[in-house]
Amino acid sequence: MSGELPRVAVLGAGKVGSALANLLTGAGYRVMVAASGAPEDFALVARVMMPDAVPAWAADAAEASDVVVLAIPLHRLPTVDPAVLDGKIVVDAMNYWQPVNGTLEEFEDGESGSSEIVQRALPGATVVKTFGHLTYHELEGDRRPPGAPGRRAVAVVGPSDAAEVVAVMVDRIGFDPVLRSRLELGRALQPGGPAFGTPMNRAELEAVLDRWEDESAPYAHRGEGPEPTEAGVAPSAPVGT
Numbered sequence: 001m002s003g004e005l006p007r008v009a010v011l012g013a014g015k016v017g018s019a020l021a022n023l024l025t026g027a028g029y030r031v032m033v034a035a036s037g038a039p040e041d042f043a044l045v046a047r048v049m050m051p052d053a054v055p056a057w058a059a060d061a062a063e064a065s066d067v068v069v070l071a072i073p074l075h076r077l078p079t080v081d082p083a084v085l086d087g088k089i090v091v092d093a094m095n096y097w098q099p100v101n102g103t104l105e106e107f108e109d110g111e112s113g114s115s116e117i118v119q120r121a122l123p124g125a126t127v128v129k130t131f132g133h134l135t136y137h138e139l140e141g142d143r144r145p146p147g148a149p150g151r152r153a154v155a156v157v158g159p160s161d162a163a164e165v166v167a168v169m170v171d172r173i174g175f176d177p178v179l180r181s182r183l184e185l186g187r188a189l190q191p192g193g194p195a196f197g198t199p200m201n202r203a204e205l206e207a208v209l210d211r212w213e214d215e216s217a218p219y220a221h222r223g224e225g226p227e228p229t230e231a232g233v234a235p236s237a238p239v240g241t
Contacts, residue, residue, distance in 0.1 A: 005029050006089075006165060009061035010053070011080065012071030013042055015136045016093060018049045020069055020173075023139060025052035027172035032061035036076075059084045067165065068125075070094055074114070075101040077121060086124030089162045093131040094118070095191055113187035115157070128158030128166045129186035130177075133196045142199065143174025153178050153205040155195055157186040176202040180209055188212040 008024055010017045013035035021033045031053040035042045039055035046055045062068050062084040069091040070080070077094070092115045096107045106117055115129040131139070133155065144151040154175040156167045167177035188195045194208050 006066035006169075007064060008032070008067045008069065008169075009034065009056075009058075009065035010069045010071055011058050011061065012069075013046065013049075014071065016131070016139070017069070017071035019136050019139045020071060020093070020131065021050040021053040023143070023173040024169065025050070027169070029169070029172075030054075032056040032064060034058035034061045036072075062088065067091060067169070069131075070118070073101060074107070075104060077118065080122075082122045082124060085122050088125050089165055090118075090122055090125040090127045091131065091166055092118050092127050092129045092186075095132050097191075113184055114190055115183055115186040119183060126159055126162040127183060128156060128162050129183065129189060130154060130156045130166055130170060133189040133193070133198075135197070138199070139173075145174065146171065151176050151201065153200050153202040155180065155189055155205060155209060157181075157189065158183050178202055178205045178209065180213075182213075185209060185213060 005028055008029050008031045010021045010024075010031060010033045013033055017033060021031050025031050033046060033050060033053045034056055039057060043055050046053060056064075059081065065088065067089045068085055070077070071093045072080075074094045074096050094114065096104065096114050107114055115127055119125075119127040131154065134142070142152045152175050154170050154177055156163045156170055156177045157180045158166070160179070160181045163179050163181060167179055170177040187193055188209055190196060194212055195205060200208065
């Protein structure tokens with residue numbers, strides 16, 4: 001990846017996947033996008049919704065990419081072959097929505113954040129949690145150029161080297177990245193967490209994450225929120241597809 005922007009695969013061609021594919025291609029990234037079926041089955045939709053992204057099978061998109069964005073319903077995670085993500089930076093943009101995902105026992109005990117569980121399911125990848133605390137329409141509507149007044153902050157939580165790569169992506173699509181290196185702090189970004197669904201600037205988000213870390217704030221892994229849609233995303237709720 002030295003000297004060039006990383007290649008990106010977006011797994012999930014719904015509202016979140018489409019929004020991220022458009023933003024990333026607009027920021028100069030080469031993006032391949034995969035849906036649940038064959039690439040030719042959604043090629044027409046892709047040309048309309050994300051014209052600069054390349055439709056592909058999920059395994060092919062992941063193999064050809066440096067960064068893989070998971071923008072699928074969380075209950076579909078077991079359909080992803082962990083081996084194709086070995087050595088990749090995996091951006092977890094998912095949330096646990098019980099009415100859509102059903103009851104997933106591994107996400108019910110409250111002992112681990114959802115991204116920590118995703119990391120255990122993908123042991124050869126490096127998981128970074130981001131985007132799941134915004135709504136999909138905010139991804140497009142709230143972005144601003146660097147230095148613009150009121151530029152919104154987005155948390156990027158995961159091991160430092162990987163998080164720094166993802167932070168550049170966040171900045172290039174129009175948000176101020178706020179990095180934290182411990183994946184367990186991703187709990188603050190989940191439904192019920194203090195950064196979930198709340199627009200903040202850099203200083204505000206940094207203060208929230210610092211306070212969460214210092215106080216070991218109680219963790220609510222589902223919380224209250226709008227009713228999710230069939231894709232696992234509430235119309236006005238953070239992305240978590």
